[in-house]
Amino acid sequence: MLNRPQRGDPFWIWMLHWWEVFSWAIIGLLALITVLSDLPPWPKYGSLALMAVLGACCVLVRTRKANPVRLGYAYVGVLIAVIGALAYLRPGYGVLYTVMLPHFMIYVDALIPAIVSSGLGAVAITIGGALRQGWSAGSLTTNTISSAAVWAVAVLITVATPRALALRDERARLRSQLADAQEELAEAHRRRGMAEERERMAREIHDTLAQGFASIVALTVAARTNVHDDPARAVDQLRSIEQTARENLTEARALVGSAPRSGLAPDPISRTLHRTLRRFTEDTGLTMVADLPDVDCDQTGRIALLRCAQEALANVRKHAQATTVGVVLARRPEAIELEITDDGRGFDVSESIGFGLDGMRRRLDELGGELTITSAAGAGTRILAAIPLRTNP
Template sequence: MAQRALRRWYAAFWLSFGLIPQAMAVWDQPNTTRSTTLSLLVVLALCYPITGTFPGNAAVRRYAFLGVLILGIGAVSYLMDGAASLLIVSLPHFWILAGGPRRAVVLSGAAAAATVAGNIVQQGRDGEILTGNAIAALIGYSAGVLFGLWMHRVVGQRDERARLLTADLEDAQRRLAEAQRRQGAADERERLAREIHDTLAQGFASIVVLAEAARNGLDADPDRSSQQLLSIEQTARENLAEARVLVGSASANSVAPASVAGALRRTLDRFAEDTGLTVTADLPDVDCDQPTRIALLRCTQESLANVRKHAAATTVGVVLERHPHGVELEITDDGRGFPTGARPAAGESGESRGFGLDGMRRRVAELGGELTVTSSPGDGTRVHALIPLPTSSGEA
């Protein structure tokens, strides 16, 4: 676009300072000279558009115009003195249209030779071989060659810099896309690992504990073992539903129904039934969106799993509250507790792999909330999650 605009501006310049002055200079010449020169100038003006507006091979059209231009400059030089100015003003045509510096030098040299030849033929009868007009044409040609070569070098360097910058930009974009792809894959792996830990892994751990208890109680308490086997079956079905959600073949609504209070009650009932612990719950109906329901359910499942594996508690309390600033979930137990600044030893829990308390914190933080854990040895543990909600929260 910029090159096209530059050519239009130069065409106007060439017409104004190349052709029109020649037409004005020949106006007081004899009729034959005047009419012939004006005809040549009109032909040159009319031939210029063929370089860009007519169909066909563009290179052939450009060289055809340059050939006409060379002949025209030579003819004008023969008909009247002063064609050096037309040559000098026309020199950029050769650098724009010739297709390379060598062709531009040769073709513009041919135009300069035609100018000098026409002038010599015109002035030769007077015995004057090199007139001031011929010398001006040679000087103009030499200066044009030097300037053209310099500009070609400058433009070449600019194009090379542009090429290098483009290559660097493409490489940076490629590396950025690759980094984003790797980061996306890493984020997806972390998300899947967290979901598996919070759902499938906890379910399998519960199945293992229930299976061991059922096996040990088959003779002593068959009814209790039967109930534990039913719990194993239900947990396995829930794990299957969770697995289908993870692979995308089922909706998350199947594991986090519209009522978060209902989902938490079912989870607490199963926990109390499987562990025999006393569970107190204050679970009013809280209206919140789907991501918040899932986060509250996962935090509860993870906290109960930690109580089952580590706390040695007798009582667990769960409180769900809706406040103007958001929804709060509090889970407490009267177990052994732990120093909150220390991480459990490897093999004790999922936290040692980074998917326990840290996973809950990340899940809540993704929703703009905050999770805090308060505990100390012998004083039990309190898990508090606060998730902000819109003023008028509705179903997702």
């Protein structure tokens, strides 16, 4: 049974659909005319009953999901009997065969059965018309010729319909494949977004909370050592622990969305870096040489440069064994640059791996910037973070 056509189906399928709708409109009009007519009771109520039976059978076939093929064949059998009986009851009702032609293609699922059933419909109206007019050679010949002509059209329609159905099925298959591809693409985008968000959260946690906790651990160890030998120093370290813990709490709230993102106040980058370097000097006792002029930098750039500075200083604290650290902030013609150097033991850049350095690169890549690392064993380390000016207001 041919289902309701969908957008993109061939014209032929739409034609059959609207032809079927038209046929029921004609049936309804004929029923109305019959009700208003002054025909004798038998032809009047007989034809109304036949049209009602045909409509009820069609509704049954359309609404029942079980055994649609068997119901379709049963409906076509009822259709053949009804149009034959109507041709017998009323003059001119043989035209219903022409009007109802699409039903033989819509409700029969194969070429040969559709041709045979439409031929049986032609035979039914021929016999019905001949019986009504009186069984004679003349009336039989006339009805046969007209019915055969209409049947020939039915055969052409029936032959063309499978091709249209094949084209419809191919388009439906392509639409289904397109829908599946779009769904897979949407799922891939969703998974990629989730992965990127997890990576961003991991980077934020590493650059903020993890660094803060590492600082707290180091300060706690130092304070425990100084609590008897240098109580004043231990008190300063405890204050640093408290301040670091508060900052970590602020960062944690920012990460879960209960505070402005990043937890950074919209201060100039130079002021933010000054605070960071002062805390670093207090915690480590290293000599700090800084050149931090005021430069214009948007919030995204400030966060990226600050995180790079925090990661670089954390690496100095943990690995460099340095005595002096230099930090230079500069505005170049095409970029803002932050340079962090130390006189520590250095390392082989080609063998360096770590989440922190990779996170620094990714932060700068997102802004179109670049990270350059220069180091060698015993020669200290130089880290240069640059972000293009076009990312800034």
